[in-house]
Amino acid sequence: MRGELSSPREERDACHSNHGTLYSGKSGAGERETETVYTTDPFNSIDDLSRSTSSSNVLELFPICVHEDIYEVAARARYILANWFGSTSHDINNIVILLSETCSNIVDHSGDAGIVTIQKYDRKRCIDVNLAIGDLGRGIRQSLMAVHGAVSDTCTGYIEQALNGLSARSGERGGQGLGAIRRIATESGGSLHIRSEMGSVLAQTSGTTTCDDLYFFPGTQIAITFRSKPVT
Amino acid sequence: MKRFEMTQLFALLGINGPDLLLRSYGQHAFPTLEHALKEVPPGQALLLDFAGVSVMDTSFADETVLELALGLSQDKYGDRWMVLEEPSPATIDNLEGTIARRKAKVALLIRKEDQMRLIGHVEPNLMEAWQLVYEKSELTARELADQLGLEINTASMRLRKLYDARLLARREEITPDGRQHIYMLPI
Numbered sequence: 001m002r003g004e005l006s007s008p009r010e011e012r013d014a015c016h017s018n019h020g021t022l023y024s025g026k027s028g029a030g031e032r033e034t035e036t037v038y039t040t041d042p043f044n045s046i047d048d049l050s051r052s053t054s055s056s057n058v059l060e061l062f063p064i065c066v067h068e069d070i071y072e073v074a075a076r077a078r079y080i081l082a083n084w085f086g087s088t089s090h091d092i093n094n095i096v097i098l099l100s101e102t103c104s105n106i107v108d109h110s111g112d113a114g115i116v117t118i119q120k121y122d123r124k125r126c127i128d129v130n131l132a133i134g135d136l137g138r139g140i141r142q143s144l145m146a147v148h149g150a151v152s153d154t155c156t157g158y159i160e161q162a163l164n165g166l167s168a169r170s171g172e173r174g175g176q177g178l179g180a181i182r183r184i185a186t187e188s189g190g191s192l193h194i195r196s197e198m199g200s201v202l203a204q205t206s207g208t209t210t211c212d213d214l215y216f217f218p219g220t221q222i223a224i225t226f227r228s229k230p231v232t
Numbered sequence: 233m234k235r236f237e238m239t240q241l242f243a244l245l246g247i248n249g250p251d252l253l254l255r256s257y258g259q260h261a262f263p264t265l266e267h268a269l270k271e272v273p274p275g276q277a278l279l280l281d282f283a284g285v286s287v288m289d290t291s292f293a294d295e296t297v298l299e300l301a302l303g304l305s306q307d308k309y310g311d312r313w314m315v316l317e318e319p320s321p322a323t324i325d326n327l328e329g330t331i332a333r334r335k336a337k338v339a340l341l342i343r344k345e346d347q348m349r350l351i352g353h354v355e356p357n358l359m360e361a362w363q364l365v366y367e368k369s370e371l372t373a374r375e376l377a378d379q380l381g382l383e384i385n386t387a388s389m390r391l392r393k394l395y396d397a398r399l400l401a402r403r404e405e406i407t408p409d410g411r412q413h414i415y416m417l418p419i
Contacts, residue, residue, distance in 0.1 A: 067254050071247050078250075078286075093287045093322035100253040100289045108255070165333050176290045176333040183329065 059118040064133075070103045073116060084120055084127065091228045094184050095129055101177035102133040102222050109168045110137025110219060127228045128190065136219040140196040143168035155199025156212040163194075163201065181224065190225035233277050233419050235317075236268045239284040250286040258295030265296055269309055275401070277313035277418040279343075288323045290330045298330055301338045301352075304398040313398050313418035315341045315348075324351060339399055341418070348417060350399060358397075361390040365400055370416045391415045 059080055062073050074096050081092045099116065106114035114135030121128040141158040144151060147170050152158050162168075163178045178194070182203045185192040191204040198216050202209040241261050242249040252261070265280075272278045280297070282288070288297070297316065303309055319327070319342065331338060331352040339352035348366060350359065364379055365371045371379075377387035391413070394400040401418040404411060 067256055070254060071251070074251055074253060075248060089286070090321055093320060096251055096253075096287050097289050097322060097326065100251070100287075101291070104254050104291060176294065176330055179333055180290050180326065180329050184325075 059116070061115050061117050063113060063115055064103045064106050064135075065113040067104070067107055070100055070107065073103060074099055077118060080118070081129075084129075085228060091188075091226070094188070095131070095226055098131055098181055098184055098224055098226060099133075101181050102131070102224070105177060105220070106133070106135045106137070109143045110135040110139075112137030112219065114219075125229070126189070129226045129228060131224040131226070132222070133224075134219065134221040139219055140168075140194075141199075154212045155197045156201055156210045157199075159194050159196055159199055159201045160208075160210070163203070181222075185224050185226055189227040189229070191223075193223040194220065195222075196220040233279055234268070234272045235279045235281055236265070237281045237283070238288075240264075250284060252285055252288040252292045252296075254289070255291035255295055258292035261292070262296050262299060265300060266303075269300055269304075269312060269314060272312050274311045277315050277401075279315050279317050279419065281317045282319040282323060283317075285323065286320055288319070288326060290326045290333075293323070293327050293330045294334065297327060297340065298334065298336060298338065301340055301398075302336060305338050305396070307396075313341070313401060315343050315419055317343045319344075327351060339397060341399060343419070354399070358390055358394055358399075361387070362394055362399060365391075365394075365415050366417060370414050372412055372414055374412070 059073070059077055062069075062076070064070065064073065077096060077099055078092060081095055085091055095118075099118075103114070103116055106112070112135050114133060114137070116131065116133045118132075119130050121130065138146075139155075140162050141152075141155050144158050144161060144166055147168055148166065151161055151166065163182055165176065165179055167176075178192075182192045186203055186205050189205060191202060193202045194200065195214065195217070197218070198212060198214050200211045200214060238252065239249060241252060241264065244264055245252075245257050245260060247257070252258070269278045297314075300309075300314055304312065304314060316327075324342065327340060328351050330336075331340075337353045339350045339354045342349050342351055350362060354362070360380070361376055364376060368375070371391070373384055373388035373391055376382065376391060377384045380387065382390075391400065391402075395402050395413075395415065398418075400415045402413045402415045405414055
């Protein structure tokens with residue numbers, strides 16, 4: 001793809017520089033909240049997030065700006081997951097799919113950059129892998145409205161439409177990502193929690209819970225729990 | 233039969249592998265795969281070898297494999313077939329999910345450890361006919377009708393549908409009773 005798209009690396013560098021409001025700066029911790037939460041300084045993922053690019057323990061906050069970032073995060077995740085799971089490659093493959101599908105929604109639909117992180121929790125009978133993916137972009141409601149007009153009265157309604165296959169892409173293709181994410185997460189015994197603007201939908205094996213009176217928060221934030229069970 | 237190693241796409245797409253992800257990358261890969269299919273001599277199959285590919289996600293699959301399968305079933309590529317060899321279980325899940333969510337009336341031939349099977353949308357009576365052909369290696373409409381207790385026209389229609397969907401190949405034979413088609417798997 002390199003050379004075919006318009007310099008993904010340059011796009012990402014520009015993206016990192018232009019989206020300073022996405023992350024909290026480390027300096028000025030004692031200043032007023034509005035000055036400490038947001039910064040317009042150029043983004044340096046290693047220094048600002050104290051990231052170790054060679055860590056095999058955890059995928060720390062990883063910025064997603066262009067498609068190339070998704071391949072990079074998938075490769076890093078594979079390295080870390082192999083350390084966690086050893087040879088249970090089917091779980092690793094499923095988690096890579098979760099990453100790919102969620103992060104591609106950021107690049108394709110949010111109109112903004114995003115951030116992803118992964119953590120592992122050892123339970124008694126399983127390992128929970130938690131993925132958190134977020135952006136401050138246009139959100140699911142606005143993305144769908146731009147293509148389909150008003151199709152629901154609530155933010156939750158738009159999230160559910162997206163889960164059921166309504167795509168923010170014009171034409172018949174697309175709209176499969178969130179459905180695939182829900183299937184993989186819930187079939188593992190885990191969950192998918194989507195929050196966008198004032199609505200949230202929590203999908204679990206036992207069913208779906210919705211909430212539509214949350215405080216407004218821009219963009220889309222997704223929390224996924226993937227449950228990996230030891231091979232018996 | 234012509235083999236295309238899917239790992240060749242890594243260099244084309246400028247990625248390290250082992251995954252094939254994202255719609256835009258699938259769109260970029262599609263012309264190469266379509267060219268490979270068109271280069272297969274008529275009457276033969278393109279074998280897409282997934283060795284070395286850990287995961288093909290739904291978006292990539294939608295833009296490549298599903299698009300080729302739809303083209304085959306619409307007779308866009310003539311008398312050619314496509315077989316997917318050794319896709320990972322996660323890739324198969326994604327292919328099935330892609331077909332189901334897009335509500336595409338299309339099925340794919342999968343070869344795994346020398347066993348063939350179908351995934352995707354296949355009506356039960358067609359699946360039954362396909363399975364019989366697979367077990368017998370070759371089958372005529374008359375033989376299928378006898379096996380399943382069907383009218384010859386019904387048996388012939390089922391085999392014809394499987395051929396049109398490029399899930400079976402066939403050759404023509406002239407017998408003292410006239411002309412008949414013998415159906416078989418494409419590889």
